[in-house]
Amino acid sequence: MIKISRLFPLFLIPLLAACAIDSSKKEIVESPSTPFDAPPAWAKEVVWYQIFVERFRNGDPDNDPTPEDMEGAYPGFVPEGWKITPWTQDWFRPDDYFANMDGKQGIGGHPITGFDQKLQARRYGGDLQGVLDQMDYLQELGVTAIYFNPLNDAPSLHKYDARHWRHIDRNFGPNPAKDRETMANEDPTDPDTWEFTEADKMFLKVIEEFHKRGIKVILDYSWNHTGHTFWAWKDVLKNQEKSPFAEWYEVKQFDDPNTPEDEFEFSGWAGVPDLPEIKKTQYMDHADGIRAYEGNLYSQEVKEHIFAITRRWMDPNGDGDPSDGVDGFRLDVAAEVPLGFWREYRKVVREVNPDALLLGEVWWEQWPETMIDPEPFLRGDIFDSNMNYRWYRAARHFFNAAPDELPASAFVDSLEFFRHNLREESNYALMNLTASHDVPRTLTSLFNKTKNKYQAKPEDNPDYKIHKPDEATYATLRMLLAQQFTYIGAPHIYAGDEMGMWGPDDPGNRKPLIWKDYDFEPESTHPLGKDRPTDEVKFDEELFSYYQKLIGIRADNPALVHGSIDFILTDDGHKLLAYSRKHDSEEVIAVFNAGNETQIINLPTKNEGSYEDVLGGIEVRREGENLVLELPGRTAAVLVGE
Numbered sequence: 001m002i003k004i005s006r007l008f009p010l011f012l013i014p015l016l017a018a019c020a021i022d023s024s025k026k027e028i029v030e031s032p033s034t035p036f037d038a039p040p041a042w043a044k045e046v047v048w049y050q051i052f053v054e055r056f057r058n059g060d061p062d063n064d065p066t067p068e069d070m071e072g073a074y075p076g077f078v079p080e081g082w083k084i085t086p087w088t089q090d091w092f093r094p095d096d097y098f099a100n101m102d103g104k105q106g107i108g109g110h111p112i113t114g115f116d117q118k119l120q121a122r123r124y125g126g127d128l129q130g131v132l133d134q135m136d137y138l139q140e141l142g143v144t145a146i147y148f149n150p151l152n153d154a155p156s157l158h159k160y161d162a163r164h165w166r167h168i169d170r171n172f173g174p175n176p177a178k179d180r181e182t183m184a185n186e187d188p189t190d191p192d193t194w195e196f197t198e199a200d201k202m203f204l205k206v207i208e209e210f211h212k213r214g215i216k217v218i219l220d221y222s223w224n225h226t227g228h229t230f231w232a233w234k235d236v237l238k239n240q241e242k243s244p245f246a247e248w249y250e251v252k253q254f255d256d257p258n259t260p261e262d263e264f265e266f267s268g269w270a271g272v273p274d275l276p277e278i279k280k281t282q283y284m285d286h287a288d289g290i291r292a293y294e295g296n297l298y299s300q301e302v303k304e305h306i307f308a309i310t311r312r313w314m315d316p317n318g319d320g321d322p323s324d325g326v327d328g329f330r331l332d333v334a335a336e337v338p339l340g341f342w343r344e345y346r347k348v349v350r351e352v353n354p355d356a357l358l359l360g361e362v363w364w365e366q367w368p369e370t371m372i373d374p375e376p377f378l379r380g381d382i383f384d385s386n387m388n389y390r391w392y393r394a395a396r397h398f399f400n401a402a403p404d405e406l407p408a409s410a411f412v413d414s415l416e417f418f419r420h421n422l423r424e425e426s427n428y429a430l431m432n433l434t435a436s437h438d439v440p441r442t443l444t445s446l447f448n449k450t451k452n453k454y455q456a457k458p459e460d461n462p463d464y465k466i467h468k469p470d471e472a473t474y475a476t477l478r479m480l481l482a483q484q485f486t487y488i489g490a491p492h493i494y495a496g497d498e499m500g501m502w503g504p505d506d507p508g509n510r511k512p513l514i515w516k517d518y519d520f521e522p523e524s525t526h527p528l529g530k531d532r533p534t535d536e537v538k539f540d541e542e543l544f545s546y547y548q549k550l551i552g553i554r555a556d557n558p559a560l561v562h563g564s565i566d567f568i569l570t571d572d573g574h575k576l577l578a579y580s581r582k583h584d585s586e587e588v589i590a591v592f593n594a595g596n597e598t599q600i601i602n603l604p605t606k607n608e609g610s611y612e613d614v615l616g617g618i619e620v621r622r623e624g625e626n627l628v629l630e631l632p633g634r635t636a637a638v639l640v641g642e
Contacts, residue, residue, distance in 0.1 A: 033354070036346075037380025039429035040355040042327075045561050046145035046216060047551050048492035049138060052437050053149065053172055054123065054157045055512045056495060057130030058087060064125035065171045072163070072229035073155035074120045074274065075106035085122045088518050090537075091503070091511045092466070092525035095122065108273045115527035116459050119507045123157060126512070128172045128202045134515075135209055141498060141544070142551035145216040145490075147330055147359075149437055151203060153183070154227055157510070158437070160332065161227025161274055166194055166309045173199020188231050189301075191308045196316070204316055207326060218357060219313060222332035223297075223306050223341075225269040225277045232302075233276050240264070248302045250277040269333065278302060280338050289366045292376040295338030303341070307348045314352040328357030334383070335362045335372055342382040359385045359431060368454040378426040385429040388489060390418055392434050393452045398577075399480045399594055402449040407572040408594070416567075419488065428562075432484050433492035441494070441509050443502040446480070447473045457504035458528050466504050467523070468535040475634040478546060479592055482615060482636035485550040486560055486581065486590040498547040500540025514539055553614055553638055559583035574599050589627070589639040596633040603627045603639075611639040 034040050058064070067078040081097035089095075098118045106112050128151075138146075150159035153169045164183055170176040179197035187193045196204070210217050226233055232245035240246070240254045250267035267283070269275040279298040297303050311318075314325040329349070334342070342358075349356050360383040362374040371393070374386040396402055398411035419427050434442040440456045447469035448456065455461035485491050496513045503509045514520060516539035524534040554560045563581035568589070570577055575595035581588045587607045593599050604626055605611070611620045611627055615638040620629045631637055 036350055036354075038425055039384035040328075040357055042145075042216060042355070043357050043385055044428035044490055046490050047143045047554065048145050048147055048431055048433075048490055049141070049143035050147045050433075050436060050492065050494045051131060051149065052126075052158075052495065052510060053128065053131065053151060053169075054126040054159075055510050056126045057134055057513060057515065058125040058127060059129030059131070059133045060127050060174060061125060063127055063129075063171050063174055063176055065123045066176075069171055069176065070121075070123070070155050072227065072274070073157070073161065075101065075104070075112055075117065076274075077104070079121055082121060084125050087124055087512050088520040090521040090523050090525055091508070092523060092527050093521070094118070094525075097121075114459050116457065116507055120157070124512045125171075128168070128199070128206055129174070131206055132202075132209060135213065138215070139213050140548075141493075142548055142555065143493065144214065145218070145327075146210060147218050147431075147492075148220055150220045150222065150332075152221065153179075153199075155229055156227070160222050160225075161229070162222070163227055163229045164188070164231065165221070165226070165306070166191075166312065167197050168199035168203045170197070170199055173197060173202045175199075189305070191312070194312070204324065207324065211323065216327040216357075218328040218330055218359060219326045220330040220332060221309075223278065223345075224333045224337050225275045228274040228276060230276075237264075245301075247279060247299045250279045250283060269336070281340075282338075284336070286336060289370070290335050290364060290372060292335060292339055292362075292372075294340060296340035296344070297338070303344070306345075310345070310348055311352055314349065314356065322353035322356070325353070327353070327355070328359065328384075330359045330361065330387075331383070332361050334360035334377065339376065339382060342377070346382055357385060357429075358383045359387065362386050363389055368451060373421065375421055378422055380423070385426070385431055385490075387436070387492075388430040388432045389439075391415070391430070391432050391487070391489065394418075395434075395480055395483055396445065396452060399483070399592075400446050400449060400476050402446070403451045408570040408575060408577045409572050411577065412567050412570050415487075419565075427488050428490075430489040431492045432487060432489040433494065434480065434484060435494040435497055435509065436492075437494070437510060438506060439509065440505045441501055441503040442480075442497050443469045443473060443477060443500070444504055444508075446476050447502070453505065457506075457508055458526070458530075460505075462528055462530070464504055466502075466508065466526070467533045469502055472634070474543075477543075479594065479634060479636045481546070481550055482590065482638060483592065485554050486579075486588065486638060488565055491550075491554070493547065498544050500538075500543045516541075549615065553640075556614075557581075557586065557588050557640060559586045559588045563588070568604055569601070576601060578603055580605070587641050591629070591631060591637045591639065593631040593633055593635050598630060598632045600628065600630050603629075605641075607641050610642050612642055613637040614640050 064084050070078055079097045080100045101112045101118050104112050151168045152162045153164040153167045154161050170179040175198040179199050182195055182197045207217050232248055235245050236243045252265040253263050255262050255264040267277045269277050281295040281298050315322045316325050360377050362372050362377050365372045371390050377383045394414040397406040439453050447465050458464050499514050503511050514537055520537035522534050522536055526532045559581040563583035565579055565581055567579045578591040613620055618629050618637045620627055
């Protein structure tokens with residue numbers, strides 16, 4: 001029997017697998033002389049938008065995944081009767097073929113019993129044509145940088161189980177059959193034989209169209225592991241220690257052909273058997289916590305393969321001008337890859353494009369309690385930025401009193417501790433996110449006053465609320481977003497949050513987007529058969545406009561991008577918070593009343609003249625050197641000097 005070095009409980013496998021402002025786009029600074037150890041200037045100026053392509057929009061039903069395309073994906077077989085799920089179906093209503101999975105075993109040998117396990121077989125057919133079709137929508141929203149979840153060819157819905165790193169997924173482009181043939185005719189080890197598939201060409205068109213709109217594009221890769229259908233891994237399985245790729249992977253023991261047993265044993269990421277890990281110069285188990293560590297990838301050949309793919313997407317035509325390529329990379333499970341490799345990787349990336357961004361996913365040291373300090377990765381020799389989950393956990397704790405009350409002063413202490421531990425330029429480049437493909441939707445996260453990302457779906461907590469949040473949650477959301485868009489760092493939107501989508505942790509955070517031209521079934525089903533309200537599912541125009549307003553405020557006020565920060569009010573008794581952002585002669589003051597009662601607030605300012613609340617239109621008057629406003633409970637204001 002093939003053995004894997006660590007095997008987590010099965011419930012973790014799907015969880016871990018993984019106003020128009022055109023002027024703002026023109027203001028993004030291009031600096032070809034970006035120092036090697038500094039983030040590119042544009043990193044702090046953008047508003048991020050994360051696209052999970054399989055659930056973004058189905059622009060071309062002719063390229064939808066087939067059972068052949070899904071071979072190797074969890075659960076390890078394609079259920080009898082499988083077909084594409086209608087985009088507008090009630091998310092929690094089981095597909096007809098789900099019954100054909102009962103009693104069977106998934107990858108890893110565990111029985112398939114839960115709704116979340118069965119959801120891994122769903123496909124909706126989202127593709128790059130769907131992205132091209134919605135570029136005007138994204139421009140209307142006002143976002144200025146796109147972070148794509150993995151696009152590499154892979155059998156799963158999430159694409160972290162690469163079948164080929166070097167190509168865009170066949171079902172994201174216009175001709176899957178042709179792309180399959182193109183890949184088969186190449187020598188994966190020889191970049192000179194690589195051609196651009198039809199899906200590759202469409203992605204280059206996507207880059208071109210975004211760049212025309214002044215929108216940056218970064219691509220997500222996991223260099224820590226591949227899928228078990230990856231071409232090199234398949235050779236290892238076939239030829240064992242005789243495989244030329246035997247040293248690419250963390251193989252503990254090869255099979256002895258002289259015995260009837262299969263002694264083959266390897267390390268899979270987080271114990272997931274379909275994600276074999278790339279071999280490092282030293283093996284780190286991470287069972288006692290994930291921490292930065294020195295070392296490198298073991299095989300020079302696998303590094304050269306990675307570097308060739310990186311250069312390919314940064315400068316697709318190889319002419320030395322990277323303007324036709326991606327603007328950087330988001331790097332998955334980055335803390336589990338040795339620092340030495342990342343230092344080499346930075347050199348490769350910056351040699352192609354000095355203005356490229358490297359964004360790490362440095363997250364949990366020991367889930368669900370301790371997050372990793374990203375400082376070792378942000379010294380200028382590795383990454384430019386990190387996914388700032390630490391900010392969201394602290395902000396959710398204060399604004400939402402979840403999992404318990406957090407005084408304003410303690411919230412500020414947390415923010416200041418995070419900030420003073422990093423270089424100034426790194427703080428401004430951080431990606432401040434409230435949701436992603438790995439955590440509950442923002443609305444649902446706020447609706448449930450539980451510990452952050454812990455038992456955050458019905459299979460783990462039967463009482464976890466999955467229906468439409470109440471009005472109090474929307475008020476909390478508006479406060480939280482106002483803080484996100486006025487704080488140091490680059491705001492991030494997980495596609496669909498601006499539409500008003502709700503949903504629990506993975507896989508419930510990966511519903512298909514609720515476009516306004518679609519008519520969705522109401523959500524009336526509970527995966528555990530419990531009673532729940534019936535909710536209308538439709539695009540939230542009011543929330544979309546609120547996001548637009550925040551993006552516009554940030555674009556119109558350079559102090560929110562470049563400015564210093566000074567906390568000028570923390571009132572624990574009344575749950576009040578205010579800070580000033582200053583840049584040159586400009587000042588913007590963000591004010592928050594996280595309590596339930598209206599408060600009269602006095603704020604000091606050395607700037608002369610009047611101030612206007614550009615967010616909610618609250619009246620602001622001057623009394624000497626103070627600004628005075630009457631701020632309702634659960635409300636934010638953004639004061640801009642005139």
